[in-house]
Amino acid sequence: MILRLNPSSGIPLYLQLIEQVKHAIETEAIRAGDQLPSVRKMAEDLVINPNTVAKVYRELEREGIIEVRHGAGAYVHDSVVSRTKLMRKAQGVVESAVDRLASLDLTEDEVRRLVENELAVRRSKTSKR
Amino acid sequence: MAEWVIETQDLKKAFGRQPAVDGLNLRVPSGSIFGFLGKNGAGKTTTIELLLNIVKPSSGHATVFGVPIADTLRSTEIRKRIGFVSEDKGLFPYMTVEQIIRFTRSFFPSWRDDLERRYLEMFNLPLKKKVGDLSKGTGSKLMLLLAVARGADLLILDEPTDGLDPAAVDEVLKELVSLAASSGITIFFSSHQLPEVEQIAEHVCIIDRGKSIVEGALDDLKAQYQRIQVVVDRELNEPVRWVDGVVKVRQEGRTLSLLVSRNVEAILAQIRSLPGASTEQFPVSLKDIFLESVRNN
Numbered sequence: 439m440i441l442r443l444n445p446s447s448g449i450p451l452y453l454q455l456i457e458q459v460k461h462a463i464e465t466e467a468i469r470a471g472d473q474l475p476s477v478r479k480m481a482e483d484l485v486i487n488p489n490t491v492a493k494v495y496r497e498l499e500r501e502g503i504i505e506v507r508h509g510a511g512a513y514v515h516d517s518v519v520s521r522t523k524l525m526r527k528a529q530g531v532v533e534s535a536v537d538r539l540a541s542l543d544l545t546e547d548e549v550r551r552l553v554e555n556e557l558a559v560r561r562s563k564t565s566k567r
Numbered sequence: 568m569a570e571w572v573i574e575t576q577d578l579k580k581a582f583g584r585q586p587a588v589d590g591l592n593l594r595v596p597s598g599s600i601f602g603f604l605g606k607n608g609a610g611k612t613t614t615i616e617l618l619l620n621i622v623k624p625s626s627g628h629a630t631v632f633g634v635p636i637a638d639t640l641r642s643t644e645i646r647k648r649i650g651f652v653s654e655d656k657g658l659f660p661y662m663t664v665e666q667i668i669r670f671t672r673s674f675f676p677s678w679r680d681d682l683e684r685r686y687l688e689m690f691n692l693p694l695k696k697k698v699g700d701l702s703k704g705t706g707s708k709l710m711l712l713l714a715v716a717r718g719a720d721l722l723i724l725d726e727p728t729d730g731l732d733p734a735a736v737d738e739v740l741k742e743l744v745s746l747a748a749s750s751g752i753t754i755f756f757s758s759h760q761l762p763e764v765e766q767i768a769e770h771v772c773i774i775d776r777g778k779s780i781v782e783g784a785l786d787d788l789k790a791q792y793q794r795i796q797v798v799v800d801r802e803l804n805e806p807v808r809w810v811d812g813v814v815k816v817r818q819e820g821r822t823l824s825l826l827v828s829r830n831v832e833a834i835l836a837q838i839r840s841l842p843g844a845s846t847e848q849f850p851v852s853l854k855d856i857f858l859e860s861v862r863n864n
Binding site for chain 2: 445
């Protein structure tokens with residue numbers, strides 16, 4: 439698993455790290471049952487605050503993506519395998535949607551903005567309820 | 568252990584009629600890496616000198632480890648728990664590296680031989696060289712060794728990476744991170760290198776003209792602050808009276824760019840009342856927050 443963070447991007451480092459660990463799982467760079475580095479090791483490798491890494495592990499544990507066994511480290515949860523398969527399947531849906539959008543002569547950037555906008559609209563709807 | 572390692576209340580220091588620190592309120596949580604930011608001359612170094620009892624405040628209060636800085640008797644005891652690296656280094660130039668390490672360790676019963684050895688090796692310090700002949704970068708590394716090896720609970724670092732090359736900056740940052748991870752030490756460092764603050768700091772405070780203008784957990788600040796770009800149908804004849812939370816507005820033709828610090832829902836509602844407005848929201852970096860806040864002040 440190779441992680442690369444961009445401290446100046448404006449997106450909090452812990453969110454970047456969560457995304458990247460999830461991505462590593464989706465691409466199977468790390469698999470179910472694999473051990474993640476210790477908080478200290480990951481903080482030193484990435485040169486970021488150890489509390490940031492601890493926050494990431496807590497959040498990933500809360501989402502059921504990793505399992506923290508006390509004194510023994512953090513492991514990728516067994517159930518994430520099915521997620522990986524689901525993501526692969528969903529990839530096909532995205533592919534055909536993007537194909538159709540591209541046929542409308544939209545640029546890559548416009549497609550991304552449309553998708554993000556749609557997600558933002560949904561988020562604000564659910565938060566209002 | 569006290570919740571706040573450093574706490575100041577309305578701390579002021581004026582040199583003549585010129586205020587250097589002007590009513591500063593700071594709270595540094597125990598065990599955190601705290602980035603203290605500001606332009607040159609914003610009052611960073613004076614604040615640090617106040618905390619170390621090097622200069623006396625004109626008014627206001629401050630405590631370090633719960634002990635008032637004005638308490639001269641106990642402040643000596645407190646200073647043993649603080650490792651300090653200053654901007655101008657202030658080492659005895661006629662001593663060799665070896666001598667100054669021996670000299671410094673004699674003051675500190677809790678001296679950490681293991682850390683001394685580790686830093687000597689890592690920084691590759693020339694033991695026989697005179698301190699006055701060291702480069703700026705090597706001087707900083709030596710100061711860091713002297714500060715850390717005394718077994719301090721609080722490191723106060725004034726521009727610790729100033730004058731270091733990028734490889735040395737990386738080494739120093741890495742070292743600060745592993746110190747924080749292994750020892751629960753509190754690290755308070757001033758800097759105007761925003762990327763490095765963004766990388767390792769958990770809490771930040773931006774000061775300008777001696778006042779704290781932005782303070783909080785970095786993740787929270789990044790979540791609160793955002794840029795909202797608005798495109799309206801026709802040019803606005805009158806400037807909008809924005810609700811609270813809008814830090815800065817820039818307008819070019821039909822495009823408005825807003826930097827907001829809070830109250831996003833209310834601001835978005837206000838935007839919806841503009842003619843045919845479409846909006847996009849973007850995350851902002853610490854640099855944006857810094858520049859806009861300092862410029863506004």
